[in-house]
Amino acid sequence: MSRRRHVLPGFGLTMGYTWIYLGVLVLLPLAGLALKTGTMGWGSFWAAISSPQVVASYKVSFGISFLAALTNGVLGLIAAWVLARYEFPGRRVLDALTDLPFAMPTAVAGIALTSLYGPHEWIGGLLAPWGIKVSYTLVGVYVALTFIGLPFVVRTLQPVIADLSAETEEAAATLGAGRWRTFWRVIFPSLLPALLTGVTLAYGRAVGEFGSVIFIAGNRPFHTEITPLLIVSKLESYDYNGAAALGFVMLAASFLIVLVSNGLQGWGARRRVA
Amino acid sequence: MAGAIAMRRVVVKGRRATAESPTVRRILIAVVTLFFGLFLVMPLVVVFHEAFKRGLSAYLSAFQDPYTQHAVYLTLLVAVIAVPLNTIFGLASAWAITKFSFPGKPLLTSLIDLPLWISPVIGGLIYVLLFGRHGWLGGWLIDHDIRILFALPGIVLATTFVTFPFVARGLIPLMQAQGSAEEEAAATLGASGWQIFRRVTIPKIKWGLLYGVILCNARAMGEFGAVSVVSGHIRGRTNTMPLQIEILYNEYQFSAAFAVATLLCALALLTLFLKFIAEWRAARQLAAGSRS
Incomplete structure (x- = not known):
């Protein structure tokens, strides 16, 4: 492993700095979390992660995130297609706005959505006569999680759509x-890996989301309480073990989601080469 | 050079057969505009609307x-x-x-x-x-x-x-x-x-x-x-x-x-x-x- 293999200088310096920074800032603290969980013992760990209130929060965090990711899958596919293929007035504005959930602070998104969807507000007021309540219900959680997941599907699909070969x-x-048949039989299968990757990323982001949800959710235990909020309330009552155990579960879920999305990306890359 | 021009012509001609009908196009653009409007534009608008609802002096007094x-x-x-x-x-x-x-x-x-x-x-x-x-x-x-x-x-x-x-x-x-x-x-x-x-x-x-x-x-x-x-x-x-x-x-x-x-x-x-x-x-x- 000598210098001679590299034409450019700086391998040792940049590589060393990258690993040290990553290690100190991310890997060691994460290892601390795993270690903390390890010292708890299986019994108290299981008790902490399987209490009824916690299980109810999993249903909200993992279940509503799934619905939000599915919505982003359908609407994100249409949006990516329209933005990549059609030319119309306002296309550039919509394209630039796609990243808004990425750049807008989650707390700001939270209060903005809560105000929009409140029972007497602009959108909430339109839905109220139909008996649809959004703010302070699971529908509100769904709206917030759809908002923050939106860029992922669109941004993963856009370059793939642009690269589709016109010949096929x-x-x-x-x-x-016909156009419909071409889409389903020819275009859709080649978009599928990227679509699933985008949906997985949106799901991963939604599962851990905190800021935008807590404003609109109402945070009623057993109903609209998300798992990250439970971690915060355990920390606030100095239940470090409970917080660490829940944190560990969320962390494991994130790892799994990243693994799946990496696998999907690999599948997409192989398909494109083939 | 001639080949490149010929290629381009086929693609331009082909675009008709490989594009959605104008109606489908319009519907899809409308769906996306509505989706983005509801989820992206409205939250932005509401922030500024709520901030300035009570006038500029109320806005400034917040700071x-x-x-x-x-x-x-x-x-x-x-x-x-x-x-x-x-x-x-x-x-x-x-x-x-x-x-x-x-x-x-x-x-x-x-x-x-x-x-x-x-x-x-x-x-x-x-x-x-x-x-x-x-x-x-x-x-x-x-x-x-x-x-x-x-x-x-x-x-x-x-x-x-x-x-x-x-x-x-x-x-x-x-x-x-x-x-x-x-x-x-x-x-x-x-x-x-x-x-x-x-x-x-x-x-x-x-x-x-x-x-x-x-x-x-x-x-x-x-x-x-x-x-x-x-x-x-x-x-x-x-x-x-x-x-x-x-x-x-x-x-x-x-x-x-x-x-x-x-x-x-x-x-x-x-x-x-x-x-x-x-x-x-x-x-x-x-x-x-x-x-x-």
Whole structure:
């Protein structure tokens, strides 16, 4: 492993700095969390992560995130298609706005959505006569999680749609396939890996989301309380073990989601080469 | 040459058969406009509407509050420390990852992305477990009278953790796409590493770097979950702007809460605008590079 293998200088310096920074800031503290959980003993760990209130919060965090990610899958696919393929007035503005949930602070998104969807407000007021309550219900959690997941599907799909080869579509058209059939049989399968990757990323982001949700959710235990909020309330009552155990579960879930999305990305890359 | 022209004609002709009907087009554009309008434009509009609802003087008086002023100051201070740290890290890691081949590269890239997928609450929790009174280092810190939690160092740490992938993530794909031919040429001509970096690499990546820094900055100033866990919410001392927004909102001082929020929204809009510019410049640069 000598210098001779590299034309450019700086390998040792930048690599060393990268690992030290990563180690001190991220890896060691995360190891501390794992270690803390390890010292708890299985019995108290299991008790902490399986109490009824906690299980109810999993249903909100993991379940509503799933619905939000699915919504982003459908609408994000349409949005990516429209932004990549069509030319219309305002396209550039919509394209630039796609990243708004990424740049807007979650607390600001939280109070903005809560105000919009309150029973007497702009959108909430329109829905109220139909008996649909959004703010302080699970629907509100769903709205917030859809908002923050929106960029992921669009941004993962856009470059793939731009790279689609026109020839396969032309071939399908020449062979007499209608546009609808071409889409489902030719285009959709080649978009599928990227679509699933985007949905997984949106899901991963939604599962851990905190700021935007706590304003709109109402945070009623057993109903609209999310798991990250439970971690915070355990910390506030100095239950470090309980907080660490829940943190460990969330961390494991994040690792799993990243693993799945990496696998999906690999699948997409292989398909594109093939 | 003739072949290229012929090819282009086929594609133009073919576009009819490989495009949706105008009706489908219009419906899809309407769906996207409605979706974006409801989920992206309306939240932005409502922030400014609520902030200015009671007039300009009410808006301005929100910033007379000394607690709010301190929150703005603290937020700027945290960003001034965290963003340069992450910028240096972003440059170093992007250099290591894009200029050399080494085993474990995918693992390193995934690890850098990690804070994006971890709940921000966990970004705060890990430092509480480390530096809290009952944490691994808690006793030692108390003995030496060092405050990390519920003070500036904890807020900086949590912010740095949550925002540290942004510069690196922006630079890595850009530097990969640009390749290292110019840098290698400079090295062959005898330039030192620092010279190559400053005179060759920085001009190539400046727009991507600028966007990464601005995005990192917007996220640092807007971070809520991680900071909320480590800050202790002490008014006038450890409240950043997002935490101050939460307090004002929960006290039903809606105009003031939204007034502070407009500052962060303006920052978010500036970030989007700079991204737009950065992408446009990067595309032009790449096109110019492939032409020459």
